[in-house]
Amino acid sequence: MRGDLKFSASPYYLTLYLKMKKILLLISILLFTHLVNAQNPSRIVIKGSIKDTAGTALSAATVMLLQPKDSSLVNFARANESGTFEFKNVRNANYILKVSYVGYLPYQQVLSPSASEINDLGNLKIKPIAKELIEVVVKTARAPLTIRGDTIEYNASSFKVPPGSSVEDLLRRLPGIEVDASGNIKAQGKDVKKVLVDGKTFFGDDPKAATKNLGAETISKIQVFNDKSEQAKLTGVDDGKKEKAINLELKEEFKKGAFGKVTVAAGTESRGVLRGNYNRFNKKEQFSILGYTNNINETGVNWNDYGEFKGNNSFNNNDNGDFGFANGGSRYNFDGGDLLNNFDGKGFTNNFGTGLNYNYTFQKTKFSSSYFYNQTRLSLDQFEEKKTFLQNSFFSNTDTTGKTDFRRNHSVAMRVEQMLDSSNTLIAKANLRVSHSDVGTNQSQRYFTDENTLNTTSKIDNSSKLNSLGFSGSLIFRHKFKKKGRNFALSTGLNTNSSDGTENLNSLSRFLNATNVNEQVKALGQLNQNENKATLIKSSLFFLEPISKKMYWESFYNFSTDHREVGREAFNALRNNSRFDSLSTFYKNTINYNRVGTSLRYSFKGVNVTVGLAALRFDLEGKLYGGKDYPVAQSLTKSYDAVTPNISSDIALKNNTYLSLNYTLNVQAPDISYLQPVVNNNNPFYIITGNPDLLPEKSNNLSLYFNKFDPATFSYINLWTEYNSYSSQIVYNQTVDENFVTRTRPENLSGGKNFNVGTYIGFPIVKTKFTLNLNGNASIGNSPTFINGVKNETDNKSYQLGLGFNINPSEKLLMNVSGRLGFNNINYSIEERQNQQIRNHGIDASVKWNFAKKLFLETNLDYKTYRNDRFGFDQNIPIYNCSVRKLFGKENKVEVRLAAFDIFNKRQNIVQMASQNYVTTQRALTLARYFMLSFTYNMKGHADKLKKNGGW
C-alpha cells in the first residue's frame, strides 16, 4: 500500500516515476564510475557555489557529503559570504552532496568520482520552500516536513482546529488543499475523487462521507496521492489515468485495542470457578467489565485483575487531601477494597462479584467511574483455647464457634481530575456504598479453674442484620504560583455513614459452683435495635514557599468535625420484649479537630531534612440520653491541646545508599465509642464499658531506615529499627469475678513501649543462577494492664529468622527453598509461673519447570509447625500443591491446567497469639484437599515461558 502511495499536501508534487528515474540514474552512474575509477586521482577538492533561484548567494548554507548507500555523513562545510564552499583533500568516491539552508528545500546531487583533482560543481540553485509551508506548517503547527525530492509531506495532527471540527474544517487549513462551500475537495488544483480511511473505503464512494463525518481530532496524517482509475483496477491494465485521492490516517489512540480472559474450572468436592474480564480501550477511553463466582475462597480478584479492571485509575497520586506531617488525628480513607481478595484463611466461602469501569482521559481531563457488586457467604467452624492470667492464678476456657456470615455491597465510584489551566488543578471524588450483612453465631464456651475443673458453661446464639449507606466525597484544588516552587493546595471532604440493624442476643450460662439456686443458671434474651449516623466534614490547607534553592517553608492547617449519633433500643425477649433501660442508649458526640503546623525543609543534592512543629486541639462534646427522644441524661465536654514536634530526614547518599531518620509525637483522640459509658454485652463473659474520662493516646516514635543496593551484583541490604513509647496509652483494664466474667473498660496508662529491629539481605552466590536471601527481625514489647487492680506487665519478646535460596539452573527450571524460625517468649509479671514460649516454624519449597514444549509443572510444599509446650499444643501441617498446565494454539491463547491442592488433606487455619494477660490458640477448618481442572482463554495469549520476576 505504502509503496504506491505517493502523497503530498502541497504544490510540490513529484510522481513515483520521477523517483524511479533517479534510482536508475544512480545505478548507471555507479556502474560507470566503477569502470573509469582506475585513472582517477585518489584525493580531490570538491567545490561549488550556492545560489537561490533568483541568483542570490546563500552564505552560511550547510553543505554535506553523504555516503550514497545509507546517507551517512562523511563531511560537512559551510558556504562563505559569497556562497561558495570547498571540501579539500576528500577521497575521490561516490557521494550525495546535500545542501540545506533555512527556508529552502534541501538540495541533493549525486556525485561520481571525478576525473580531475578539482571537481567544480559550479552554481547550485536551491529552491525556497513556499512561505506558507514554513509559516503555517513548521512554525505555527510545529509539524515536521518530510521532503522526498520535490515532494513535501507533513503531519496534519499538529493543526489546531476548534474541538468538534470535522476533517473538512481541517483540510481547509492545509496549504495546497481547497474545499468549496459544498464540501468538494481539490488537491493541487485537481478534484479529489476518493477519500480512504487507513487505506480502506469509508462508507461508500462519496469522498465527503468521511471528511464531513469524521472528527478532525481523530486524524494523524493526511496523504494525497494518485490512484489508478476504477477502470484500470477492474481490467488490471494500467490506462495511465490517475485520480487524486486522499488517505486519512487515524491517530494511534483512535485505533482500538482489547484484551481479556475467561477461566472455567471444575473440581472435586463440588468446587468450581468462573471468572472473566474484558477490556476495550483506545488512548482516550477505557472500558472494562469483570465478573467472578467461586467456592474456593477467593473473595475478590488479585492485584493483576484489579489493575486490568481499573486501568489508568488503578493508582492516583495526590489524592490524599490530608496535608501536613503525619499525625493520627483525623484521617479518612475510603475503603475501595471490596474488589480485592481479602480472605483471611478461615472457613469456607461462596463468592460472587461483578463490575464495570469506564475511564476517559483527554487533554486536560481525566474522568473515571465504576460500579462494583460483591457478595460473600462464609461458614466458619472454629475452636479456641485461651488461658487468662490473674494474680497468682489463671483460668482457661474453650470456645467452639459456628458462624454464618453473609455480606453484600454495591459501590459506585467517580473521580474527575481537571487541569483548569497550566497552574490550577482540581480533583473531585465521590463514592457511594450500600451494604448489607446478616450474621449468625453459635458459641459454646466452657470455663475451667486453674485446677482444670469445669466452672462455667455458656451457650450463645446471636444473630444480627445490618444495612448501611455510606458516602464519601472530596475536592482537592492545587495552585502553582508564577514563582517557581510556590504551591498552594486546598482540600475539603465529606463522609457520611448511616446504618440501622437489629441484633438478637441469646445465651444460657450455667455456673456450676454457685451455691444459690437462682445464680446457677442465667439466661439472656435481648433484642437490640441499632441506628447509627456518622458525619465527618474536613478541610485542609497547604502552602509551600521556596525560600532559596535549598530551603523550603511548608505550612498547613487541618480542620475536621466528626459528628456521631448512636442509638440502641434494647428489649428483654424473655419478658415480653419490655425495654431494657440500662442497656438502651442514645448518644451524640462531636469531635472538632484543629491543627496548624509549619516546618522548614532543607533539600539539596539528595539530602532532605524537615523540622517542624504543630499545635493541635481536640474539642469533644458528648451527650447521653436515656433513649432517642429522652432528655439529656449526661453530657460531657472536653478539650485536649498538644504541641507535637516532627523531624524527618531522607538522605540519598552516593552509591545507591539511602538513609531515613524520623521522629514524631503522635497524639490520637480516643475513639468516641470508648468515651460513652455504654455497655457491650454481646459476649456475657466479656463485658465492655466506655470511659468518659479517657484522655488521648500519646506516643513518641523514633525510626531509622537504611537501605543499600549494589546494581553491579544486584545485592541489597535493608536495616530498620523503630522505637515507640507511650506517655499515655489506652489499654483495657480488667476485673474478673469468681465466675470468670471479665469486665473491662479502656483507661489511660503510661509505660508501654516496644522496640523493633530487622534486616533483609539478598545477594547472588552464582550470578543469575543462585541467590540467597536472609531476613531477621526481633521485637521487644512491654504492655501494662491492670488486672483486678494489680498492674501486670507483659513482656513480649519475639524473634524471627528466615533464610531462602532461589535456584535457577536454566530458563526452564526455577526453584525456591526457604525456611523460617519464629519464637515468641511471653512473661507475665503477675504470674511468672505461666511464662511461655510460642514457636511457629516453617519450610517452603517450590519448583516451576517448563519440562516440554508448552508444558509446565508447578509444585509447592509448605510445611508449618506450631508449638506451645505449656499449652501442650503441637501441630504439624504440610500443605502440598501440584499442577500441570499446557498451552494450546499458535498464540497460546488457551491454557488447560490440572491442579491438586493440599494433597495430604491437612489444611486448617491456626493462629497462636499472646497479648495482655492471655494466650490463645485458634483453629479453624478451611478448604482442604481438592482437585481441579481449569480452562483459560486469554485473548492476547499466555506467556510461553516461566517468569523469573513477578512483574517487569
Added chain:
Amino acid sequence: MKKIVVLLMVMSSFSAISQTNEGVVKYTRTTYWTKLISQLSYVTKQEKDKMSYMFGGRDDWKEYMLLYFNENGSRYTHSEEKSDESEGYDWGKQEFNINRNFEKNTMTDLVDFLGKGYLIEDSLQTPKWKILNDLKDVAGHICMKAMVEDTVKKQKIIAWFAQDIPLNAGPERLYGLPGMILELDINDGAVIIEATKIELKKLGNEMDLPKKLKGKKLTEKGYQEMLYKFVKEKTKEENANWIWMVRY
C-alpha cells in the same frame, strides 16, 4: 582531523555572522517509562498492553539539563531546576558531566555507572550520523533530521539539528552534526530530550573542567565494553532494572 579543520573554518565564518557564539541551551529530558519497558524483548504482548492501559499518558518523568557551549567545546550536565511535581524535594542525581573539546578533539566525561564514578578520557569519535530529509521547528529553529544507532544499548536515536546554529555540540553524549542538536528522540519516544530555551550570552567559568576529576579512568571503548557486558547479562537475566541502572 580533516573535519576539525573544516569545522574551524565553519566557526570562523560563523563568528563573522553572529556576535556571540557562546551560551547555554536548556533541555527538558522526559522519560516515558512504559515505552521504555515495552522495548525489552521478553515483555509479553499482554504485559505491554496492560502497562500502557494502566499508566499510559502519565508515565512521564522529567529532568532538566543544560548544555553550555562556545566555539571550542561544550559541557552538558544537570540543571539544578526541580520539577513542579517534586515539591522541592531533591533525591540526588547521578553524575553526568559531559565535556567536549572540539579544538583539542578530546572528551572528558564524568559519569556514574552502577554506583561508581568513571572518568572517560579519549579523543573524539564522531557518531556515524545519517542525514534524513525532514525539517521541523525546535525552540524557534528549523532543524534537520539525522539518525544514529547505538548498538550497545540497542537504540535508534533521532536527532534534530539547527541549520542556523553552526556548532556541532549536542545533548547527552552526542555531537558532530553540522548544526547544534536541539532535540533527541531515543527509541520511538521512550526518552525525548528537547531544547526549550537557547540563550546566547557570555559564559563565565561554566565550561571549566572540575579541578578534581574523580573516577576510574576509562577509554571510550572501555566504557562501551563495560556497558555492553552489563546490558547483555541483565537482558539474559530478564531483569528490567538495567534500564534504570544506566542512563538510557
